[in-house]
Amino acid sequence: MARYVFITGGVVSSLGxxxxxxxxxxxxQARGFSVRLRKLDPYLNVDxxxxSPFEHGEVFVTDDGAETDLDLGHYERFTGVSAxxxxxxxxxxxxSNVLEKERKGAYLGKxxxxxxxxxNEIKDFLAVGEDEVDFQLCEIGGTVGDIEGLPFFEAIRQFxxxxxxxxxxxxHLTLLPYLAASGELKTKPTQHSVKELRAIGIAPDVLVCRSEQPIPEKERAKxxxxxxxxxxxxIPAYDLSTIYEAPLAYHRAGLDRAVLDAFQISPAPRPxxxxxxxxxxxxxxxxxxVRVAIVGKYVQLEDAYKSIAEALTHGGMANRVKVRAEWIDAEIxxxxxxxxxxxxFHAILVPGGFGERGTEGKIRAAQFARERGIPYLGICLGMQMAVxxxxxxxxxxxxxxxxxxxxEAGKKxxxxxxxxxxxxVQGTHKVERKVSDDKGGTMRLGAYSAHLTEGSxxxxxYGTTRIEERHRHRYEVDMKWRDQLEACGLLFSGVSPDGRLPEIVEHKGHPWFIGVQxxxxxxxxxFAPHPLFASFVKAAKEVSLLV
Structure with missing residues (x-):
């Protein structure tokens, strides 16, 4: 049976x-344990x-088609465990689940x-899969004291x-603010946050304290x-030069040791x-x-393209180069x-998005990359604009x-x-959608297979002709134009297993021009960069060496 670590936050949000x-x-994992990470969000959206990406950042999609918080992207990138x-x-x-059960009479009139x-519904969710791993790490969104989060705090207390x-x-994660006027760190906000937590029946076993300044031993003792x-x-948590330093930094600070001590796991396996x-x-x-231009429509908030930014970093790591990604508004x-x-720029990336705003700019960016021979990666809408x-x-x-x-315009x-x-086709059954359907959860979501053209x-x-990748879209390039486009050099090099849906296009004769749906x-x-990003950055590196 799994051990549970409940991670809560206080003082302010966005502490990490x-x-x-x-x-x-x-x-x-470094100590040999199996883990699963989960997120409980207090907002009233179903997912x-x-x-809007401006409200929430990117939507992270799982293999089984869930639209989730971007933190699940962090979980996967750090542990390799598919959400x-x-x-x-x-x-x-x-x-929604509770009301659905009530309508069906499941509560026997109560x-x-x-x-x-x-x-109880929250506790049932927490218990799913508890026999599958050694540790379940459950993050509660928001901060202690938020009215919408109270049912979750009560549920984990009961659990x-x-x-x-x-x-x-x-x-519990808190902030230690530094007051320059007095030249000292203030512990009172942390004390009040813990007091708030204890008032609802939860006593923290481990405190992680975010600080921009070193935390003196006397303050830690206090x-x-x-x-x-x-x-x-x-546990002190200082600002880092990169998020990928976090495991090493938290290990030096003793986080894993403190957690295992709280569970009385001793002696612990060496990491x-x-x-x-x-x-x-x-x-x-x-x-x-290398310099990569990301031509998008949500560039005002970098979290809207969080996974893309991280994947570019991973591609740089695979090629031993630093990727300097610069965000450009497509509307320009x-x-x-x-x-x-x-x-x-040594390469251009056009990411996904919804709606017409900025699309003509994305089309012109694709044209610039094609005509100038600059490496181009179009993702989802970025592929459609290239087509x-x-x-x-x-x-x-x-x-x-x-x-x-x-x-959107209401006319053709x-x-x-x-x-x-x-x-x-999803698995063994056919999925049907109408334009008038609800917006939530009605796209082509999750992992689907694709067949790649031999020699493309x-x-x-990829080193193979059979791949499986995650989707999130409701519009598709029409295959009836395939012959006409391939005659002009745009190869449909990846298609769905039934041959009806295009998955990948590439320009023949171009140094590196690929669009993926x-x-x-x-x-x-x-530690496992995606092959497309590794190859894309490699192509950008080759361009940089020619300059």
Whole structure:
């Protein structure tokens, strides 16, 4: 039966609970334990699938088709454990489940209340898969004291009470602000956060304290005394040059040792940190630098493309170069010459997105990369825009466009090279969708297989002709244009097993020009860079050596 670590936060949000959770998972793996990481989010959305990237950052998609919080991306990148639908839940999903059961009469006529019905639903979620791993690490979103998070805090309190003593511990992350005027760190916010936590029946076993300044031993002792934790369980967490330093930094600070002590696991297996030492060596000792332009529509918030940024870093590590990613708003190219902004970059990446805004700029970015011979990677919408660019400028379909933009305008303006995907095969059954369907959870989501053309560039990159990648889209390039586009040099080098859906396109004769309908960034890891990103950065490196 798994041991549980519940990770909570206090004082302010965005302190790095997700990163701390992921790093702890990596440290426990380094000591030979198996782990699973999970996220409990207090917001009332059923999932983040319909949330704006400006609100929530990127949506991370699992193999089994769940749309989840971006923290699950951190979990996967640090542990290599593929997330599942059962690793993420929101208040919206919990309440939806409870209300659905109530409508079916499952509660036998009882009055439905937060306690016990909502908290029991949360506890049932926590118990899923408890026999599969040694440790389950469960992060509670938000901060202690948030009204929407109270059912989750009550549920984990009950859950720990229900389990045998020593099976659950609590790790609390807080901020130690530094006041320059007095020249000292202030522990009072941490004390008040722990007081708030204890008031709802939870006593932390480990405190992780974020600070921009070194924490003196006397301050650590003070925190331990007033927060009722062991001095060696007060773990400093300082700002790092890269998130991939976190496992090594937390190990030096004693986080894994404090957690194992709280579980009374002694003697603990010795950790093997060689994986993370190699990761840091590749990051801190690059042998060159490449500049990659990311031409997107959500560039004001870098978290909107979090997995892409990390996958580029991983590609750089695979090639021993530093990747300097620079974000460019695609809308600029709708009124200005792309050359003025893209000159000097060694590669161009156009990521996914929804809606018409910025798409003409993405098309011009794809055209610039094709005509100038600059390495280009188009992901999801970025692939569709590359196909539309080829249709307009190579195949003579001057009004080529997407049904998505016609639906937005309410009238037909384009010849639809990209159309609304109405049906597809998932596993052994057919999925059907209509434009009028609900937006949430109705896209082509999760892992699907693709067959690659023998001898194509992508087959060479992957080293196989059969791949499986994660999808998140509802519009698709229409295969009826395949022959016309391939006659102009745009090869459909990857298709679905039934041959009906295009997965990958590439320009023959171009140094490196690939568009993919799926999201390869979601499967990239620092110790296992995705082959497409490794090859893309390698191509950029070759360009940089010619300059």
């Amino acid at each position: 609970k997700g990163l701390a959770s992921a790093a702890l998972g990596a440290l426990l 983040p699938g319909t949330m 599942r639908k059962t690793d993420s839940v929101s208040s919206g999903r919990i309440y 009055t439905i209340q937060v306690i016990p019905h909502v908290t 720990a009470q229900d389990r045998p003593r020593g099976q659950c511990i609590f790790m 925190i331990a005394l007033f927060c009722n934790v062991r001095p060696d369980a007060v 093997d940190m060689s994986r993370w030492e190699d990761v840091m060596d590749r990051i801190t000792r690059p042998e060159g630098e 190219f709708e009124t200005e010459d792309p050359g003025a902004h893209l000159q000097g 539309i660019e080829a249709a307009r400028n190579l195949a003579g379909i001057a009004d080529a466009g997407s049904e998505e933009f016609d639906h 303006r384009f010849t639809p090279v990209v159309y609304h995907l109405k049906e597809w 560039r992508v087959a060479e990159i 799926f999201h390869p960034e979601l499967k990239s890891k620092p």
